[in-house]
Structures are given as structure tokens and as C-alpha cells.
Amino acid sequence: MAEKRKVLQRYMKNLNDLKDELKRKELEKKMKELELLQCELARRQERSGTKCAGGKIKELRQQKLRKVLGAYMMTLEGLLCDLARRQARLNGDKGRASESENLPHPQMLEEYTVAFCAVGEDGRELLEAALSARRCAYVPYSKFKVGAAFRAKCGRIYTGCNIENVSFTAGNCAERCALAKGISEGEKKYTAGAVVAYHPDEFTTPCGVCRQFILEFVHRDIPIYIAKAPPPEQENCIPAIQDDDEVLVTSAYHLLPYSFSSFE
Numbered sequence: 523m524a525e526k527r528k529v530l531q532r533y534m535k536n537l538n539d540l541k542d543e544l545k546r547k548e549l550e551k552k553m554k555e556l557e558l559l560q561c562e563l564a565r566r567q568e569r570s571g572t573k574c575a576g577g578k579i580k581e582l583r584q585q586k587l588r589k590v591l592g593a594y595m596m597t598l599e600g601l602l603c604d605l606a607r608r609q610a611r612l613n614g615d616k617g618r619a620s621e622s623e624n625l626p627h628p629q630m631l632e633e634y635t636v637a638f639c640a641v642g643e644d645g646r647e648l649l650e651a652a653l654s655a656r657r658c659a660y661v662p663y664s665k666f667k668v669g670a671a672f673r674a675k676c677g678r679i680y681t682g683c684n685i686e687n688v689s690f691t692a693g694n695c696a697e698r699c700a701l702a703k704g705i706s707e708g709e710k711k712y713t714a715g716a717v718v719a720y721h722p723d724e725f726t727t728p729c730g731v732c733r734q735f736i737l738e739f740v741h742r743d744i745p746i747y748i749a750k751a752p753p754p755e756q757e758n759c760i761p762a763i764q765d766d767d768e769v770l771v772t773s774a775y776h777l778l779p780y781s782f783s784s785f786e
């Protein structure tokens with residue numbers, strides 16, 4: 523009996539040992555799984571945390587750089603305007619209109635953009651006259667207002683606006699309107715022109731018909747100033763054209779280099 527009990531006790535002990543072993547293994551397995559999950563969690567947190575923080579730092583840096591760059595650009599533009607003004611004064615520059623009159627023809631002018639304040643006085647006067655004429659534009663269909671101004675050889679400025687018609691082809695452009703006014707009063711030669719309209723992305727230049735029409739009454743090297751009118755919500759602001767507004771200074775030649783000029 524005593525021996526049987528001993529054997530039984532040994533079995534029980536073995537059984538308990540086995541149970542312990544099983545429990546330990548199971549526990550180890552669970553621990554491993556937990557560790558893997560924790561690792562994965564840490565990795566994910568790190569990834570998203572790093573991304574957010576990195577993105578924010580990058581954005582802040584870019585904002586700061588943009589501010590600094592904006593301030594530099596404003597200073598630079600101010601200096602360039604001032605420089606252009608001083609140079610114009612030093613050269614006794616009264617604008618390209620009068621300059622063109624004194625040059626031998628044909629003289630091809632260069633084409634460039636410049637801040638409004640750096641345009642010669644004659645050019646600025648023409649642009650402002652064109653902008654003023656633009657207010658009278660009759661555009662019930664397109665709502666696209668254009669103003670133009672041309673300086674006659676005698677110095678007088680003639681202005682015009684676009685005039686639309688319910689029968690579309692009967693409408694007229696601002697450039698031809700301005701020139702027709704002058705021509706009908708005996709002015710057949712013009713020394714400079716300006717066109718102003720509002721388009722958010724680009725300068726509005728004369729249409730093809732107007733280019734040909736203009737060339738009939740000008741030397742090919744006369745300057746044509748193109749500026750953007752203020753956006754509709756700022757139309758009544760004073761001054762209407764800001765000093766740093768960009769102006770395209772082109773010429774009749776640049777607008778239509780291969781114009782029709784003779785049928786003989």
C-alpha cells in the first residue's frame with residue numbers, strides 16, 4: 523500500500539510538473555505575442571509622431587522663410603523703383619513716347635516689363651488716361667472692360683473704351699475707338715499708346731484687327747504700354763494703378779511684326 527502511494531505521489535508530481543511546464547510555455551508564448559504587439563504599437567506611434575512633428579516644423583520654417591523673403595522682395599522692389607526714378611531724372615527721360623519721336627526710324631524698341639513707378643511720365647499719363655476711359659466701357663455681354671489711350675503727334679491724348687452690341691460683330695474695341703476719335707479730328711500720327719483691362723493672370727494686349735489698325739497710324743517703334751486694371755473689388759481705390767504694379771512695355775512692331783503693309 524505504502525509503495526502504491528509512493529508511485530501515485532510520483533505520478534502526481536510528474537503530472538504537476540508537466541502542468542507547470544505547459545503553463546510556463548503558454549505564458550511565454552503570450553508574453554512573446556504581447557511584446558510583438560507592443561513593438562508594433564511603438565513603431566506606429568513613432569511613425570505618426572515623427573511625421574506630424576516633422577511636418578509642422580517644416581511648415582513653420584517655410585512660413586518664416588516666406589515672410590523674410592517677402593520683406594526682402596519688397597525692399598528690393600522699392601530700391602529698384604527708386605533707382606529707375608533716379609536714372610530717369612539723370613537722363614532727363616520724359617518717357618519713351620517723346621524718346622521714340624527723336625529716334626531715327628525704324629528703331630526697334632525692346633520689350634520688357636517694369637514697375638508702374640519706373641515708367642516714364644508720358645507712359646504713366648497714357649496708362650491713367652486709358653484706365654479712366656475704361657470706366658465708360660459698354661460691355662453688357664462680356665463684362666470685360668477695356669480702356670485705351672493714344673498720344674497724337676501734337677501731344678494730345680485720345681482715349682477710347684470697348685463698345686459692345688447685341689449684334690456682336692457691330693461692336694468696337696477700345697483701341698480703334700480712341701484712334702477713330704483722333705483721326706476724325708485730323709490727327710493721323712500717334713507716338714505712343716496704352717491699353718488697360720483686368721485679367722487676373724495676364725496682360726490684355728490688342729486683338730489682331732486692332733494691331734493692324736494701329737500700324738496704319740504709327741511708326742512701328744512706338745511704345746505701347748499694357749497694364750492691368752485693378753480687380754473689380756478695388757476698382758474705386760486711389761491711386762488706381764499702384765507704384766509697384768507691373769507694366770508691359772511693348773511696341774507696335776512687337777505686337778504685329780509681319781503686318782500687312784502694301785498691296786502693290
Ligand SMILES: [Zn+2]
Binds near residue numbers: 695696697698
Ligand atoms: Zn481690338
